[in-house]
Every structure is written in C-alpha cells, then in structure tokens.
Amino acid sequence: MSFIQIVSFTTDDPTRITKLSQRWREETAGRTTLLRERVYVDRDDPRRFVAVNEFASSDDARVNSELPETSALAAELAGFVSDLTYTDLDEVVLAAPEQPVQDTETEAGALVEAIFGHTVSTIELATVWLGLKLGLYDAVATGGTSTDVAGRAGIIERYAREWLEQQTIAGLVSVDDPGAAAEERRYYLSEAQRLVLADADSPFYAGAMALLAGGCGSVLPRVLEAWRNGTGVAFGEYGDDVRLGQGLFNKGDFVGSLAQDWVPAMPEVAALVARPGARALDLGCGVGWSSISLARAFPGLAVLGVDSDEASILDARRNAAEAGLADRVTFEVARADEARPTASIDVAFFLESLHDMAHPVEALTVVRQALRDGGRVVVMDERAEEEFAPNGSPVERLFAAGSVLHCLPVGLSEPGSAGTGALFRPATMRAYAGAAGYADVVLPDIEHDVMRFYLLRP
Ligand SMILES: C[S@@+](CC[C@H](N)C(=O)[O-])C[C@H]1O[C@@H](n2cnc3c(N)ncnc32)[C@H](O)[C@@H]1O
Structure with missing residues (x-):
C-alpha cells in the first residue's frame, strides 16, 4: 500500500531548497527509497511550498528517513524555513460503490451491443x-x-x-x-x-496499429495451434507487418522524446550517456529507432542493439546506415540473456521488450554483470494497472488482448519461459529486478499514456 509524506513550509529562498534537495538526491543515489517527489507552490501565498513525497510503503519511508543525509537535510531545512510541518498519509482502499442491479436481459443486450x-x-x-x-x-x-x-x-x-x-x-x-x-x-x-x-x-x-492488428490476424491459425499444444510463436513468425508496425508504433517517441525528455528525466542516466566513450546496450531493439536516436543525441555514445529476430536486425542495420550512424550504432542477432563482456556498459535499455523475453530475470542478470561501476538499467514497458481488476480501461484492454494474441505466445516460444505477457505490472518488475540482484528500482517522473518507466540500480 503506497505511503505519502507531505512537507509544508514557508521560505523566501526557494533556490536554496532546490540546491539542498539536488545535493540530497546526489548523495543518496542508489539508496533512497523515494519513488516520486513533487513540489507545489501556494497560489495565494508564493512563499508557501508543499512537497509531496511518494513511497511504496511506510517501511520504505522509514528506510529513507533513517538515511543520515535525510536527517541532515531535515535539520538544515528546519534552520531556515518557517511553519515546517510533516504529514504522513497511508493509502486507503475505499469500498467499491454498489453496482446497480441489472436484469439479465438488459445486461445481455448491452453485451451484444x-x-x-x-x-x-x-x-x-x-x-x-x-x-x-x-x-x-x-x-x-x-x-x-x-x-x-x-x-x-x-x-x-x-x-x-x-x-x-x-x-x-x-x-x-x-x-x-x-x-x-x-x-x-x-x-x-x-x-x-x-x-x-x-x-x-x-x-x-496511427497506421502502426492497423499493421500490428493485421499482422496478428494473418497468423491467427498459428496462434491457435500454439494455444492448443502449449507452445509459442516466435516474434519473427508474426511476419513483416508486426515487425514494421512495432517499429512505427514507438518510432515517434524514440525520435522525439527518448533523448530529449526521458533521458534528462533521469539525471544519473543523462550523465552516463553524455560521457565521451560511453557505451549503451539496447536489448530487444527491434528495427533500431531507439539505438539510432540515442546515438544521434549523444555524440560520444556507442550503442549496441541486440534482438533475437534476424529480420528486425537487418532493418535496424539499414536504418542506421541511412541515418549515417552505422559507425556508432551496431546491431547483433542475439538473445538478451546471452553472456556479454563484463564491466563495460554505462546504460542498458529494455524498451518495450522485457515482457516479451522468455528469460527476463536471466537477461537482467547478464546485463547487471555487464554494467560498469555506477552503470544503470532503464526499462520502459507496458503501463498495465498495478493490479488485476475486471472491466479494464482501454489501455488495459489493449495490453490484455495484445498479450493473448501476440506477447504471451512470443514469450512462450522458448523452453523454460517465465511466460510474462503484456500485463506487465510494477510488482512484476520489482520481483524480476530483485531476483536478478538489483538493489533498487525507482519510477522516474516520466509522463506517458501507455508506457511506464523504471530505473534499476545494481
Ligand atoms: C515489442 S518488440 C519491441 C521492439 C522495440 N524495442 C520497439 O520498442 O519498437 C519486442 C522485441 O523484443 C525482441 N525479443 C524478444 N525476446 C528476445 C530476447 N530473448 N532477446 C532479444 N530480443 C528479444 C523481439 O524480437 C522484438 O523485436
């Protein structure tokens, strides 16, 4: 159950607060359990500020407040702000409103509609x-x-x-x-x-969605067979439309937001990719737009895109050559859980790919071992609801049906699969990251209608 702490205070020097909290973030990187922090100013009193700090639980909040840097920050704050108050809020699950009773005929009519x-x-x-x-x-x-x-x-x-x-x-x-x-x-x-x-x-x-749906439709008999015999359907078996549709589905975001908005929202990642000679991995890179966009934005960065689908890698190589970046963006047909050279990678990205991988914990483990000191892993995956519930939102329904027709069969196409599927919830991410030996998972403050972001620290 999530936990919120509200800190309210009055000050004439908000710049000093910004500097203090920036220093605190740097000093506690990798140890803080703070999930999200937002600061608001009072419209009627521009000297009054309210900080809203979100934690996964009250235990997490306690761990955070016991950090020596947090006590030091609180003491320093108390020294120069006034009206300082702390409010601790536990999340309450309200009882679901009573559903009006519908007779069977009305309900059946609505379903037919x-x-x-x-x-x-x-x-x-x-x-x-x-x-x-x-x-x-x-x-x-x-x-x-x-x-x-x-x-x-x-x-x-x-x-x-x-x-x-x-x-x-x-x-x-x-x-x-x-x-x-x-x-x-x-x-x-x-x-x-x-x-x-x-x-x-x-x-x-929006053509990507029609290509994805048409591509899934064209292999339905193959999907049916897999469901009947308990096997899977490899990504490549879905054919050109799904590969191209998937590439187009995220291309706009990768070209327009990945380097411009998402990476800057994770300052520790931004510092790593901006380092001259930095190296990034893009696991499950598809047709390569994310690798290409990262290399284009960060001139000192070399990116290796990895995907188990050969046709995707051929497209990715062509796209990188056409972008004039083939010298710094290379692609490899390989599984993400295959062993890699250790201690050399600054940042590894799993962009809408982890839930499709048959062995996500192994992939995360191999990647953790490949990180250099201070290296980070960024996961972008489906923004499924936190918990299963009936009558989902359109986004939840998109992922649920996409999982039935595509993502789960892809995941199950290798023996011993985790069978994740597209209903990828934060609890699954935390469980996988924990099993793969990561110390910390935080949710960076990145707004997106259908994707959720995770920053993993080893
Ligand atoms: C949903 S697509 C995402 C592709 C790309 N990242 C994007 O956002 O457009 C998932 C990708 O993961 C790849 N994939 C699935 N299992 C994999 C594995 N074990 N290792 C590497 N790539 C894998 C698939 O071939 C596919 O290209």
Whole structure:
C-alpha cells in the first residue's frame, strides 16, 4: 500500500531548497527509497511550498528517513524555513460503490451491443490495413475519383470505388460532393486524416496499429495451434507487418522524446550517456529507432542493439546506415540473456521488450554483470494497472488482448519461459529486478499514456 509524506513550509529562498534537495538526491543515489517527489507552490501565498513525497510503503519511508543525509537535510531545512510541518498519509482502499442491479436481459443486450461495436471496429481496422498495404491512402491524399485512385495504386476501379465509399462512411476519407454519381465523386484526405493515415513521421500517425492488428490476424491459425499444444510463436513468425508496425508504433517517441525528455528525466542516466566513450546496450531493439536516436543525441555514445529476430536486425542495420550512424550504432542477432563482456556498459535499455523475453530475470542478470561501476538499467514497458481488476480501461484492454494474441505466445516460444505477457505490472518488475540482484528500482517522473518507466540500480 503506497505511503505519502507531505512537507509544508514557508521560505523566501526557494533556490536554496532546490540546491539542498539536488545535493540530497546526489548523495543518496542508489539508496533512497523515494519513488516520486513533487513540489507545489501556494497560489495565494508564493512563499508557501508543499512537497509531496511518494513511497511504496511506510517501511520504505522509514528506510529513507533513517538515511543520515535525510536527517541532515531535515535539520538544515528546519534552520531556515518557517511553519515546517510533516504529514504522513497511508493509502486507503475505499469500498467499491454498489453496482446497480441489472436484469439479465438488459445486461445481455448491452453485451451484444458491445460485441457489435467490436465487430465494426475490427473489420474497419482490417480495411485500414488493406488501404495501407495497397498504398490507397497515399493514392487518395492528393484527391481524385475512384479511377484516379485506382490508377495511382495499381488496382481495379471497382475495388477502389468500394473502398473509398466504405472509408468515407467510416469517416476515414473525405468526399467533395456525396450526391455526385459514384464514378464522378472526388475523394481526398483532410489534413487530420492525412496525418493519421498517410504520414508515418507525424506524431498522430496511427497506421502502426492497423499493421500490428493485421499482422496478428494473418497468423491467427498459428496462434491457435500454439494455444492448443502449449507452445509459442516466435516474434519473427508474426511476419513483416508486426515487425514494421512495432517499429512505427514507438518510432515517434524514440525520435522525439527518448533523448530529449526521458533521458534528462533521469539525471544519473543523462550523465552516463553524455560521457565521451560511453557505451549503451539496447536489448530487444527491434528495427533500431531507439539505438539510432540515442546515438544521434549523444555524440560520444556507442550503442549496441541486440534482438533475437534476424529480420528486425537487418532493418535496424539499414536504418542506421541511412541515418549515417552505422559507425556508432551496431546491431547483433542475439538473445538478451546471452553472456556479454563484463564491466563495460554505462546504460542498458529494455524498451518495450522485457515482457516479451522468455528469460527476463536471466537477461537482467547478464546485463547487471555487464554494467560498469555506477552503470544503470532503464526499462520502459507496458503501463498495465498495478493490479488485476475486471472491466479494464482501454489501455488495459489493449495490453490484455495484445498479450493473448501476440506477447504471451512470443514469450512462450522458448523452453523454460517465465511466460510474462503484456500485463506487465510494477510488482512484476520489482520481483524480476530483485531476483536478478538489483538493489533498487525507482519510477522516474516520466509522463506517458501507455508506457511506464523504471530505473534499476545494481
Ligand atoms: C515489442 S518488440 C519491441 C521492439 C522495440 N524495442 C520497439 O520498442 O519498437 C519486442 C522485441 O523484443 C525482441 N525479443 C524478444 N525476446 C528476445 C530476447 N530473448 N532477446 C532479444 N530480443 C528479444 C523481439 O524480437 C522484438 O523485436
């Protein structure tokens, strides 16, 4: 059960507080159990500050307050701020509100409606997949009739007309004059539709999801067989769409946020990757965008991307060469739990890959042994809820269904697998890190709708 400590005080010198807490963070790095710290200022009194310190439990808070640096900080604070108060708050689990009783018929009707909605979404997403595979969004982006679109995409007009009508009905393509004769109607993409469906570099691009879903759909018989005989389906067996879809799914974040926002949110990691001659590992690197983005941002850093899927590594090498970074970004087809040279790595990253690995504890152990003194491990993985509960949020449902169709079969594709799956909860991370010999797991303050971040200290 989490525990919050609220420290409230008044001061004319907030800069001194910032310096004190920065020094405290540096001195206690690797030993503090503080999960998150936020400081707020009173709107009505700019001299009054409230610090909210979050711990996993009251025991963790006690460990933290018993650090000599914490006592020194408290004493120093008491010397120059006024109105200093501490409030300790235990988390309370409130009883769930009573659910209104529904009769079976109403409940069944609502379920049928939900399944109807899922059916519409599923088959519409399949038409998005078709459009992406055939280049139809690119073909309609500049506007034209069904004959124009068919000609640009190299398909017959009758199919193009059907697809354009269906996409317009679904709100994914626009039309000038719906009342015009079918063959004369002019279709186009609005700017929003173009960003979401035809511009893979846009932050709004959602084609990756259709590729991932279409790729999973195309191997469903193989997944069914694995479920029947208790085996798995290796990542590579899911084919090109899943590999490319996965690459595109995180590319925007890797190119735009990894080095710019996420690494700076972990100052000890930022210092390590900025060191001339620094070395990073990117375990389960996929098609390489994370390795490439790190190398681009930190000119003294050499990155080794490792993935057990050969096709991903071939794409990653091509992407690094095209980015002009092949001298500092290298890729290797290997399992993350294979032995590595010891005491040489500054930072190892597991970016949405740990839950797919058959042997996550072994991978974390091998990587810990490869870290140089002061080295760190960064894990980004699914932001599943802290605990299992019925009727999950859309994000929880995405991970749950993704796990059924893809992540768990991938995880189970090697003998002796941990069988993690995509419902990767913080408790699982802590258990794996503990079993792999890490002293400390903290959750850096990084906002993300679907991913959670962990910083592991050996
Ligand atoms: C969900 S994808 C993430 C890829 C990439 N990090 C990204 O975010 O786009 C998981 C990756 O882990 C790789 N993988 C799975 N098990 C692995 C293992 N034991 N060792 C190395 N890579 C592995 C898969 O091949 C796949 O490329």
